[in-house]
Amino acid sequence: MLSNLKPQAPDSILKLIEEFKADTRQGKIDLGVGVYKDPQGVTPVMRAVKAAEQRIWETQTTKAYTGLAGETDYRDAMARMVLRDVPSDRLASLATVGGTGAIRQALELARLANPGVTVHVSNPTWPNHLSIMKFMGLPFVEYRYFDAETRGVDFDGLKADIAKAGKGDIVLLHGCCHNPTGANLTPEQWAEIAAILEKSGAIPLIDLAYQGFGDGLDADAEATRLIAARLPEVLIAASCSKNFGIYRERTGILFALAENSAARDLAQGSMAFLNRQNYSFPPDHGSRIVSTILTDEALRADWAAELEEVRNTMLGLRAQLASELRDLSGSDRFDFIGQHRGMFSRLGATPEQVQKLKTDAAIYMVGDSRLNIAGLNQHTVPVLARAIIDAGI
Template sequence: MLSDLKPQAPDKILMLIEEFKADSRQGKIDLGVGVYKNPEGVTPVMRAVKAAEQRIWQTQTTKAYTSLAGEADFRDAMARMVLGELPADRLATLSSVGGTGAIRQALELARLANPGVHVHVSDPTWPNHLSILKFMGLPFTEYRYFDPETRGVDFEAMKADIAKAGRGDLVLLHGCCHNPTGANLTLAQWEELAQILEKSGAIPFIDLAYQGFGDGLDEDAAATRLIAARLPEVLIAASCSKNFGIYRERTGILMALADNGAAREMAQGSMAFLNRQTFSFPPDHGARIVSTILTDADLAADWRAELEDVRKGMLALREQLASELRNLSGSDRFDFIAHHRGMFSRLGATPEQVQKLKSDSAIYMVGDSRLNIAGLNRDTVPVLARAIVEAGI
């Protein structure tokens, strides 16, 4: 049996990580992996996370199972963080194995309801979106999103493509900090998008992986809250990896908003069923860290303060890089970097130019020229800016 398996295509980002590790050059810069790093190049454990873990260690008396849907305190706290007011009569929630697990369970839920469900995804999008869709055999269509000339959103093209979505189709949207481009819709554009979705009957599916990394914790949730208030059915996958810094704990949540109580009960039962078929009970440690923080005023305040420092640090790096590039190039063509939000920006470089950055300057980024702003610090920004200009980007 095992000899009949076929080789799978390796993940390009994971390959890049290994290539970076093997590079013996001094001063090499990793802008590929999508993980936050502080100026010392470390992904730190946040203060509130350490305090919450200490409290859990001191007070926890059992490691027994919680429930198929996960700890209720975690699900309620996360739903409030994302949605603000908790629409309990419409809301079904599910603890998942990271944000990726929430995406997978959302697609499984949609397929359970409609085996022929069609999914619309942005071009470009996080590569794992497409990988999961292909593996599941779900039909999908890419809608235009990124304008390679302006490095912003091609909103008119996006609207035209999403307007073609049919009733019951899923439209996968990045709630904030678009990955891989960093280019986001304005709230006014989200309003227009909501009108299109209302008219078509397509169901918005929001991937919210970076809440708190863009314009602020509540500001980054504003688009998701707008869509949730306007549309009768919405799916939301949220991750705790980035904003709580608990990447390896694999903590996420799926939220399903239904248009009535009966549908909400059906969704909740179906979501618990899907967890049972996949891994039974979800992991609890990361979820308990998050719920401990969000339900304690002092821990929550400290977490918000540290998250805000992270966000402002990335914004400062964006502004520094845009300024360095403006000075070196004598052009404002890189100003989009300061306007983008989140960890990523897409430079608009060719694969050959990306390869030149790697071979000539030991600067590693994904082949589509997505760079992780959080992989920089004040000292490496000028190095990157000089290499970008010398590569002819």
């Protein structure tokens, strides 16, 4: 049987990681994988996370199963962090295996509710969005998002395309820190999107993977809150990997905002059913870390302060890189880097130019020229800036 399996195409980012590891050159720079690194190149364990784990170790008395939907404390704490004002009579929630698991379960839920669903997804988007939908056999269409000329959002194209979504279709939106481009929508643009979705009856699925990495913990959730306040049905997939730094704990959550309490109960039961079919009970350690931090005033304050340090470090690197490139190029054509938010920016380089960066300068980034700002430090920024100019970007 197993000999009948077909080889699968390797994940482009995982392949890039292996290439980087095999490169023996000194001074090589990894800007591919989407993981935060401090100036020493380490992905640190946050102070509040260590303190929470210590408390859990000292007080936990059992490793028995949790509920199918995960622990209530975690789901409630995350609802307050993401939505602030929680419409509890309309909100269903589900602990998931990371933000990726939340996306998968959201799409499974959408298909259960509407077997003929089509998903509308930004061009470009996180490649795993497309990979999951293709594997599931879900039909999807792309809507315009990134303007390659300005390196900003093609908002007129976006509006025209998402207006074509039908009633009951899914429109997949990045809540903040768009991956892979770093180009974000303004509050005014989000309000226009809400109006389009209100008119069409399409359902937004918001991928909120980077809350706290852009303009701040609350500011990054404002678009999601606006959509939730305006529309009767909303799906939200959130991740704790980045803002809590617990990547390997695979801690995510799916929210389903329903039109009324009866629909909420149906959604809650269906979501628990989906967990049961997939992995039964969700992992608990990461979610218990998160709930311990979010429900303790001192731990939450320390976590929020360290998260701000992370965010401001990335903003500083953006400003430094934009300044270096302005000086080297004698133009402002790279100023978009300072205007983008989150871990990523898309340079707008060709695959050949990206290859030249790897071959000539040992600088690794994804083939579409997405670079991870958090992979830099103040010493490697000038190296990257010179390499970008030398590559003719």
